[in-house]
Amino acid sequence: MVIFMKEKAAVAIFICILVGSVLGAGLVEATYGTVATRSATNEALAIIDSGFKDYLVGATFNGVDEQILVATKPILGFPINGDSYLVLSSGDARYVVTGDTSYDFEEVGGVAISDGQPATGQDVYDVATLRITLKVPDGATTLMFRWRMVSDDYSPYNDFFYSYVEFPDGKKVTAATLPNGTIPYISVMEPVFVEVNGQDGVPLEEMGPIYTAKVDVSAYQGKTITLVLQVGDADDDEVDTAVLVDNLRFIVTSSATPRGQEYLQLLTLARLWTLRFFTFHDSFDELYANATALGVANETLSRAMELHQNATSTMQAAWGNYDLDTVRRLMWSTRFIPKIGLVIKAYRDEMKAIRLLEDAIAEIQQ
Numbered sequence: 001m002v003i004f005m006k007e008k009a010a011v012a013i014f015i016c017i018l019v020g021s022v023l024g025a026g027l028v029e030a031t032y033g034t035v036a037t038r039s040a041t042n043e044a045l046a047i048i049d050s051g052f053k054d055y056l057v058g059a060t061f062n063g064v065d066e067q068i069l070v071a072t073k074p075i076l077g078f079p080i081n082g083d084s085y086l087v088l089s090s091g092d093a094r095y096v097v098t099g100d101t102s103y104d105f106e107e108v109g110g111v112a113i114s115d116g117q118p119a120t121g122q123d124v125y126d127v128a129t130l131r132i133t134l135k136v137p138d139g140a141t142t143l144m145f146r147w148r149m150v151s152d153d154y155s156p157y158n159d160f161f162y163s164y165v166e167f168p169d170g171k172k173v174t175a176a177t178l179p180n181g182t183i184p185y186i187s188v189m190e191p192v193f194v195e196v197n198g199q200d201g202v203p204l205e206e207m208g209p210i211y212t213a214k215v216d217v218s219a220y221q222g223k224t225i226t227l228v229l230q231v232g233d234a235d236d237d238e239v240d241t242a243v244l245v246d247n248l249r250f251i252v253t254s255s256a257t258p259r260g261q262e263y264l265q266l267l268t269l270a271r272l273w274t275l276r277f278f279t280f281h282d283s284f285d286e287l288y289a290n291a292t293a294l295g296v297a298n299e300t301l302s303r304a305m306e307l308h309q310n311a312t313s314t315m316q317a318a319w320g321n322y323d324l325d326t327v328r329r330l331m332w333s334t335r336f337i338p339k340i341g342l343v344i345k346a347y348r349d350e351m352k353a354i355r356l357l358e359d360a361i362a363e364i365q366q
């Protein structure tokens with residue numbers, strides 16, 4: 001029966017090419033059945049981890065409406081995250097979940113691209129493409145999602161799942177691959193396909209393992225990237241392949257966040273401010289004695305002393321109320337963490353005390 005369908009498909013290809021050449025590339029109107037009001041945004045949100053929904057910038061779908069479905073019925077290990085996931089199909093996505101043969105799940109009259117198979121260069125048909133634009137969070141190192149190919153097709157009809165990330169500098173990186181780095185399509189999936197055997201009511205014959213796709217995004221924190229998920233038929237449009245997708249998220253390493261790095265830099269600065277505080281602090285007594293001897297006004301002297309004493313107690317508080325000799329000894333130990341705000345305040349007050357005395361002395365000596 002499948003052989004017959006493939007022969008019939010050869011005729012369909014000709015018609016498709018003729019129609020395609022008239023319509024040109026681009027969005028194809030839905031012509032078969034209906035899908036409850038769909039939106040690419042909701043389709044993207046079905047697979048995005050709840051912690052990253054705010055990072056969705058936008059989403060668009062190119063294909064026939066029936067080829068994309070937000071599904072909630074648990075099948076073949078999905079959903080993985082939350083209560084829904086995505087089915088992208090080179091036929092009618094609803095058929096994958098329901099097995100309902102009243103859907104027109106074979107040739108759905110979708111997007112055809114000459115030489116469009118990304119690995120083999122075969123002509124492709126019923127191509128469904130979801131584009132998800134995301135802002136990369138601060139501290140994100142990796143974009144990941146999980147996917148599983150489910151298919152009725154066989155080689156050399158190399159239906160494919162092509163997913164990649166487009167970066168703002170024009171770089172394009174493949175996301176979903178087999179462990180050897182190959183883009184998944186029928187011929188390379190066949191060695192890892194197992195029979196579905198009607199599991200969870202799924203009518204398609206074979207499925208691959210659930211794989212994790214990962215793309216390094218660490219150089220694009222705060223920037224906007226686009227994840228493209230594309231499924232299609234190759235060589236004919238009759239026998240379909242679907243991909244289940246879920247758990248799209250970023251991996252964020254807190255120690256690598258700019259905020260984390262900024263904190264480490266601030267700690268280093270706090271130690272340097274403490275060092276400069278000591279430079280001022282150590283010169284205070286002598287400067288104060290000189291100022292007193294030179295007849296600097298009592299008001300100025302007491303203001304300087306007040307700042308100096310405040311600075312001293314503030315710096316001790318900044319370093320856990322140790323005496324200043326202990327602070328001097330331990331301040332470079334990484335286990336000894338100061339309160340940065342207090343270090344800055346102590347440094348400023350000590351500097352003010354010194355400047356006050358220096359300015360008063362300079363005025364007298366003029």
Ligand SMILES: [Ca+2]
Nearest residue numbers: 046081082084
């Ligand atoms: Ca989900």
Ligand SMILES: [Ca+2]
Nearest residue numbers: 153159233239
């Ligand atoms: Ca196919």
Ligand SMILES: [Ca+2]
Nearest residue numbers: 090106126237
């Ligand atoms: Ca198809």
